[in-house]
Amino acid sequence: MVGKTATPHLMRKSARLIGLAVAGAVVLSACAGGASSPSSSPKGGGTISFAWPPSSPPTDIFPLLSASQYTNVNLNEFTNLLYRPLYWIGEGSQVVLNEGRSLAYPPTWSSNGRVVTVRLKHFMWSNGTAVSARDVLFWQNLVTANKDQDGGYVPGNYPDNVVATKVINSTTVQFTLNKAWNQTWFLLNELAQIVPLPLAWDKTCATCAAGTADETPAGAKAVYTYLEGQAKKLTTYATNPLWKIVDGEWTLQQFMPDGYSVFVPNKHYSGPQPHISRFVAEPFTSAVAEFNAIKSGSGPDVGYLPVTDLPAKAAVLAQGYSLAPWPDWNYNFIGLNFHNPTVGKILSQLYIRQALQHLMDQTTMVKYAYGGYAWPIYGPVPPVPANNYNTIKSNPYPYNIAAAKQLLTTHGWTISNGVAVCSRPGTGGSQCGIGIKAGAALKFTMLLANENPPLLIAMQDYKSDAAKAGIDITLTQAPILTVFGDMSPCSGASCSWQMGNYGVGWTYFPDYYPTGEDTFETGAGTNFGGYSNPVNDRNIVYTNTAPPAQSQSALNTYQQYLAQQLPVLWQPNYDYQLTLVRSGVHGVTPQSPVLQIIPSEWSRS
Amino acid sequence: MVVFLIRRVLEAVAVLLGVTLVVFLLIHLLPGGAARALLGPRASAPVVRAFEIANGYNKPLLVQYVDYLARLLHGNLGFSYHYNQSVGALLAQDGPKTALLVGMAIVIAVAVAIPLGLAQAAKRNKALDHIGTSLALTGYSLPVFWVGIILIQLFAIKIRAFPAEAPQGTTVSQVLSQPSALVLPVITLAIVTTALFSRFMRSSAIEALIQDYTRTARSKGASQVRVLSRHVLRNALLPVLTLIGLSLPGIVTGAILVESVFNYPGMGLLLWNAASVHDFPVLMGCALVAGAATVVGSLVADVLYAIADPRIRY
Numbered sequence: 024m025v026g027k028t029a030t031p032h033l034m035r036k037s038a039r040l041i042g043l044a045v046a047g048a049v050v051l052s053a054c055a056g057g058a059s060s061p062s063s064s065p066k067g068g069g070t071i072s073f074a075w076p077p078s079s080p081p082t083d084i085f086p087l088l089s090a091s092q093y094t095n096v097n098l099n100e101f102t103n104l105l106y107r108p109l110y111w112i113g114e115g116s117q118v119v120l121n122e123g124r125s126l127a128y129p130p131t132w133s134s135n136g137r138v139v140t141v142r143l144k145h146f147m148w149s150n151g152t153a154v155s156a157r158d159v160l161f162w163q164n165l166v167t168a169n170k171d172q173d174g175g176y177v178p179g180n181y182p183d184n185v186v187a188t189k190v191i192n193s194t195t196v197q198f199t200l201n202k203a204w205n206q207t208w209f210l211l212n213e214l215a216q217i218v219p220l221p222l223a224w225d226k227t228c229a230t231c232a233a234g235t236a237d238e239t240p241a242g243a244k245a246v247y248t249y250l251e252g253q254a255k256k257l258t259t260y261a262t263n264p265l266w267k268i269v270d271g272e273w274t275l276q277q278f279m280p281d282g283y284s285v286f287v288p289n290k291h292y293s294g295p296q297p298h299i300s301r302f303v304a305e306p307f308t309s310a311v312a313e314f315n316a317i318k319s320g321s322g323p324d325v326g327y328l329p330v331t332d333l334p335a336k337a338a339v340l341a342q343g344y345s346l347a348p349w350p351d352w353n354y355n356f357i358g359l360n361f362h363n364p365t366v367g368k369i370l371s372q373l374y375i376r377q378a379l380q381h382l383m384d385q386t387t388m389v390k391y392a393y394g395g396y397a398w399p400i401y402g403p404v405p406p407v408p409a410n411n412y413n414t415i416k417s418n419p420y421p422y423n424i425a426a427a428k429q430l431l432t433t434h435g436w437t438i439s440n441g442v443a444v445c446s447r448p449g450t451g452g453s454q455c456g457i458g459i460k461a462g463a464a465l466k467f468t469m470l471l472a473n474e475n476p477p478l479l480i481a482m483q484d485y486k487s488d489a490a491k492a493g494i495d496i497t498l499t500q501a502p503i504l505t506v507f508g509d510m511s512p513c514s515g516a517s518c519s520w521q522m523g524n525y526g527v528g529w530t531y532f533p534d535y536y537p538t539g540e541d542t543f544e545t546g547a548g549t550n551f552g553g554y555s556n557p558v559n560d561r562n563i564v565y566t567n568t569a570p571p572a573q574s575q576s577a578l579n580t581y582q583q584y585l586a587q588q589l590p591v592l593w594q595p596n597y598d599y600q601l602t603l604v605r606s607g608v609h610g611v612t613p614q615s616p617v618l619q620i621i622p623s624e625w626s627r628s
Numbered sequence: 629m630v631v632f633l634i635r636r637v638l639e640a641v642a643v644l645l646g647v648t649l650v651v652f653l654l655i656h657l658l659p660g661g662a663a664r665a666l667l668g669p670r671a672s673a674p675v676v677r678a679f680e681i682a683n684g685y686n687k688p689l690l691v692q693y694v695d696y697l698a699r700l701l702h703g704n705l706g707f708s709y710h711y712n713q714s715v716g717a718l719l720a721q722d723g724p725k726t727a728l729l730v731g732m733a734i735v736i737a738v739a740v741a742i743p744l745g746l747a748q749a750a751k752r753n754k755a756l757d758h759i760g761t762s763l764a765l766t767g768y769s770l771p772v773f774w775v776g777i778i779l780i781q782l783f784a785i786k787i788r789a790f791p792a793e794a795p796q797g798t799t800v801s802q803v804l805s806q807p808s809a810l811v812l813p814v815i816t817l818a819i820v821t822t823a824l825f826s827r828f829m830r831s832s833a834i835e836a837l838i839q840d841y842t843r844t845a846r847s848k849g850a851s852q853v854r855v856l857s858r859h860v861l862r863n864a865l866l867p868v869l870t871l872i873g874l875s876l877p878g879i880v881t882g883a884i885l886v887e888s889v890f891n892y893p894g895m896g897l898l899l900w901n902a903a904s905v906h907d908f909p910v911l912m913g914c915a916l917v918a919g920a921a922t923v924v925g926s927l928v929a930d931v932l933y934a935i936a937d938p939r940i941r942y
Contacts (some may be wrong), residue, residue: 082712091709171678312891319792
């Protein structure tokens with residue numbers, strides 16, 4: 024996903040011992056946050072209200088989200104409350120496996136790394152059936168037969184890399200992979216996408232018998248079509264018997280097509296009941312409307328402060344709200360088009376990219392453009408929140424106009440009328456570089472998303488600094504979707520964009536392991552600028568396939584290389600949301616960097 | 629009159645057809661296309677391709693347009709992948725809410741603007757006229773968005789007399805059940821509309837005041853009130869009626885901002901969001917409804933012409 028939308032979150036749970044009854048046998052099992060008495064009542068009671076992101080209400084309840092519905096709100100803030108994923112990623116502020124909230128124990132791997140075995144904990148559907156291995160297979164059959172509809176689908180990855188799925192017994196399922204993949208990568212990116220589905224959904228019409236229709240590809244397509252069709256009836260979300268079968272902590276009591284949702288605890292939930300007895304999520308047409316509601320005293324308990332209203336921060340804090348910046352699992356960048364007929368050859372020169380990066384005064388941008396609610400980015404692995412994946416602690420190309428100028432002059436560029444011009448064409452070490460003709464000027468056009476005021480300020484600053492080194496950047500503003508559209512990978516004469524900045528960067532979602540096969544590998548679908556580097560390609564492949572002991576070192580090598588090579592220009596990343604939490608509401612922080620909310624862990628005092 | 633109405637309805641159909649063609653062509657000129665915009669930049673090529681085929685976006689533009697018209701004739705306005713609902717359902721849900729907002733604003737605007745404009749004309753270049761003109765020009769110059777925020781600041785945040793949000797709910801009856809929440813959004817939209825209408829009413833009434841029939845009425849001893857109400861008002865209303873009919877699109881545009889500020893998801897905001905995400909079916913549906921509203925507004929104005937002035941015959 025790429026957009027920044029809003030949402031709050033949870034607290035971690037400690038491991039607990041829970042008694043489980045499985046198939047008549049009493050099994051004691053240690054599972055963090057797993058099962059407990061299914062009929063326990065809410066602990067504290069009360070209602071907590073929450074603001075959906077502006078103009079982004081939930082629009083789909085079927086967890087196998089189609090591409091057009093694959094939004095953070097639908098996945099991490101709505102369906103996850105009702106239908107629990109096999110593996111829950113995100114614990115506290117860390118992007119790691121949350122064993123407590125997962126439906127299964129950590130997977131085990133065969134010695135050759137090609138067979139992964141998943142053993143389910145004891146969880147129950149609200150219709151009284153156990154969450155079983157067959158439910159996992161049901162998902163697998165649906166996603167395999169309908170992969171072109173799956174919003175999380177990347178060709179070659181899940182489910183293409185699963186060659187067989189076998190139910191071993193009611194609680195164990197085994198996946199055979201097409202090769203040995205990096206186990207952390209496979210867990211965070213692939214297994215985490217699986218959401219076991221109740222077999223009561225395995226049918227092709229309301230009155231059809233359920234349970235076996237998914238077993239053939241044609242049947243699986245028909246089931247998907249039926250369920251997808253049901254999910255298009257938004258007015259029935261709180262009443263359709265299909266959607267009443269849940270295994271998450273909540274069930275929908277009320278849902279309106281504008282997104283207004285009332286959740287109440289699922290009394291049959293296998294784990295601890297929520298602290299509150301009602302969770303209300305409210306839609307807002309704009310951030311202004313939401314903030315007006317907060318200022319007037321009628322706003323949600325958990326909402327947000329628009330960045331443009333930062334001057335009003337003191338006033339809302341005085342009202343009893345606390346402010347919790349919410350960083351997401353994201354890096355921010357300016358795309359460079361290496362295939363542009365005019366400037367592609369220029370941008371292909373590393374020293375040019377280094378000069379451009381030296382001109383990025385990220386510290387000033389963070390302070391003045393983003394009001395301090397941002398941080399510098401030096402590479403493709405997010406540094407915030409603090410995590411073990413990121414190993415780039417200093418800027419390889421700190422802000423230094425003189426250094427940028429020197430890089431240009433030592434490679435044969437001279438400043439004429441304020442713009443650097445190639446005066447020494449050629450491929451030698453002190454010449455402009457391959458494909459750059461004498462007289463070529465360092466003039467670029469940056470397509471810039473216009474909905475983001477801090478970004479506009481930051482880029483004005485960048486343009487100003489670039490001009491001091493003889494680089495002329497023309498900022499062309501356009502709606503973000505226009506920038507998206509123009510930034511598509513391209514080649515030939517029509518490949519017109521030069522620099523593209525849609526401002527929200529790249530969020531690792533739903534592939535949470537921060538590798539670059541989607542973005543920087545040669546030919547990748549979202550390698551916008553067509554960056555191609557065989558060393559980088561090898562590094563990426565290794566991050567995807569490294570054995571456990573070398574997983575982190577592979578990630579280190581990958582990110583260090585790209586931080587140096589600059590396939591894009593790194594620019595500051597900013598908080599996904601400045602969350603406001605009303606006094607007396609607890610458990611909202613720390614917020615999940617993968618943008619989940621867990622209102623069952625919120626409470627009122 | 630019947631022949632006139634039939635002719636106008638046929639013209640309206642032609643106009644709407646033209647509207648759909650122009651909007652259809654314009655929105656397909658947007659860079660990136662619907663699939664990429666709706667599915668996001670990370671959508672893989674096979675997913676984008678499947679989406680385009682499923683929705684006919686891979687066909688020539690003309691074929692897509694003809695397909696659209698064919699569906700339209702069957703009452704199918706299309707499906708919004710952004711909202712995951714049919715366009716018909718979205719318009720049925722949000723359209724009446726905007727109609728209510730715009731309708732109430734127009735009623736208030738007319739109720740205030742017509743007597744105000746008339747009084748200004750009667751007291752031309754007097755204090756009342758100057759005050760009215762100043763207020764109208766001020767009201768007309770204020771951005772709707774800004775007016776809304778100021779009213780919220782004053783009446784919802786400082787005084788707390790009215791809610792900061794418009795009524796919440798998906799039906800008109802739910803909206804009407806929260807009348808106090810309607811006050812600020814309706815007044816916001818009415819302020820600018822009143823300013824516009826009162827200026828037209830004033831100039832139209834001034835024009836009527838110097839006509840022979842007014843002079844004749846005065847010479848026959850009619851009182852000022854009678855002259856204004858029986859002779860000036862009816863004649864001065866004619867251009868204002870046309871204005872009301874033709875100003876509908878502009879008022880709906882204002883409603884977009886009001887809906888955004890007051891958290892009132894109506895058709896204006898639906899149109900805005902559809903444009904933001906290249907939701908072509910919704911854009912087409914909204915354009916069709918807005919076009920129909922304008923044509924109907926104009927038609928109603930013509931009919932009201934005949935009622936207001938018996939000399940007019942069609």
